[in-house]
Amino acid sequence: MTPAAQLPLPADWRDFLALTKPRVMSLVVFTGLCGMLAAPRAINPVLGFVAILCIAVGAGAAGALNQWYEADLDAKMRRTSGRPLPAGRMERQSALHFGVGLAVFSVLLMGLAVNYAAAAILTVSILFYVLVYTVWLKRRTPQNIVIGGAAGAFPPLIGWAAATGDVALLPVLLFALIFLWTPPHFWALALFVKTDYANAGVPMLPVVAGERTTRHQIGLYTIPMVACAVAPWPLGLTGAIYGIVAVGASAAFALFALQVSTRSTRGEDAMRPEKRLFGYSILYLFLLFGALVADRWLA
Amino acid sequence: MTPIDPKDEAKLVRKRQRARATVMALLLGGLVILFFAITIVKIRAGMGT
Numbered sequence: 558m559t560p561a562a563q564l565p566l567p568a569d570w571r572d573f574l575a576l577t578k579p580r581v582m583s584l585v586v587f588t589g590l591c592g593m594l595a596a597p598r599a600i601n602p603v604l605g606f607v608a609i610l611c612i613a614v615g616a617g618a619a620g621a622l623n624q625w626y627e628a629d630l631d632a633k634m635r636r637t638s639g640r641p642l643p644a645g646r647m648e649r650q651s652a653l654h655f656g657v658g659l660a661v662f663s664v665l666l667m668g669l670a671v672n673y674a675a676a677a678i679l680t681v682s683i684l685f686y687v688l689v690y691t692v693w694l695k696r697r698t699p700q701n702i703v704i705g706g707a708a709g710a711f712p713p714l715i716g717w718a719a720a721t722g723d724v725a726l727l728p729v730l731l732f733a734l735i736f737l738w739t740p741p742h743f744w745a746l747a748l749f750v751k752t753d754y755a756n757a758g759v760p761m762l763p764v765v766a767g768e769r770t771t772r773h774q775i776g777l778y779t780i781p782m783v784a785c786a787v788a789p790w791p792l793g794l795t796g797a798i799y800g801i802v803a804v805g806a807s808a809a810f811a812l813f814a815l816q817v818s819t820r821s822t823r824g825e826d827a828m829r830p831e832k833r834l835f836g837y838s839i840l841y842l843f844l845l846f847g848a849l850v851a852d853r854w855l856a
Numbered sequence: 857m858t859p860i861d862p863k864d865e866a867k868l869v870r871k872r873q874r875a876r877a878t879v880m881a882l883l884l885g886g887l888v889i890l891f892f893a894i895t896i897v898k899i900r901a902g903m904g905t
Binding site for chain 1: 868869894896897898901
């Protein structure tokens with residue numbers, strides 16, 4: 558028998574869990590669940606659980622493959638240098654095998670247990686995040702998160718497709734909402750962690766085009782985002798519960814975005830408006846999707 | 857970086873192997889229950905074939 562001391566130190570199971578980016582996964586699971594609950598057809602609870610599990614595992618797979626590909630980049634940024642790969646707690650190949658395994662498992666289970674439409678959209682979302690965003694866009698263009706944001710916008714579509722077997726206008730609007738929400742959300746973050754991205758050579762908009770352009774773009778993207786958030790109400794796709802929450806929450810978002818887009822950093826600026834917009838943007842999605850479900854089940 | 861004593865490293869390797877084996881066992885047990893539940897739902901819905 559090989560003495561244990563001669564074996565390579567196996568990675569801790571918590572490091573595998575960390576590869577799946579659990580915090581990002583929570584928002585993905587929430588929007589996917591809301592997409593499913595907002596659908597006009599009810600899904601069997603067991604199959605609904607399986608669908609949400611597949612969305613979570615698929616998101617975890619994408620996160621693991623992202624960390625596998627970006628280990629060198631993560632090592633250069635303070636925010637990500639403690640992750641399992643840059644910290645040297647895991648071999649890169651383990652992360653690759655783990656990510657591919659999870660991706661295949663989630664898609665197969667979704668297809669066989671739920672339906673093929675949801676499995677197909679799940680496949681596209683994983684491939685989009687890994688190939689289009691991580692491999693192709695992230696290191697090449699400051700528009701990386703604009704197009705890459707689509708990857709995070711798929712969960713409501715998947716949830717809806719899991720319940721109904723097809724796609725309708727409401728989940729497409731939810732897709733557009735998250736797609737248009739991503740740039741102001743990430744650029745607000747990029748404004749106060751600019752140095753980190755610059756050190757790693759990631760062409761985030763504040764690094765490449767400057768702070769002023771970024772602030773301007775945050776304001777510009779907020780307009781169509783607010784339109785997509787409110788649109789389901791006048792279109793008759795939701796009721797007043799969603800409509801009132803969407804109008805109120807979007808007005809607050811627009812106000813915070815306006816504050817960020819019309820100011821400039823001065824000296825020892827604590828970047829409070831940017832941090833407030835970033836924090837509120839997360840709450841904003843929770844509010845809208847929560848209201849959507851409440852509207853469907855209470856109205 | 858301080859080198860780890862071989863005895864301590866052996867203990868750490870075994871500890872991690874045990875923890876990973878436990879997590880795998882729990883996951884596999886959970887999957888068995890899940891697949892059983894899916895099968896029951898599919899049969900009841902008349903889509904078992």
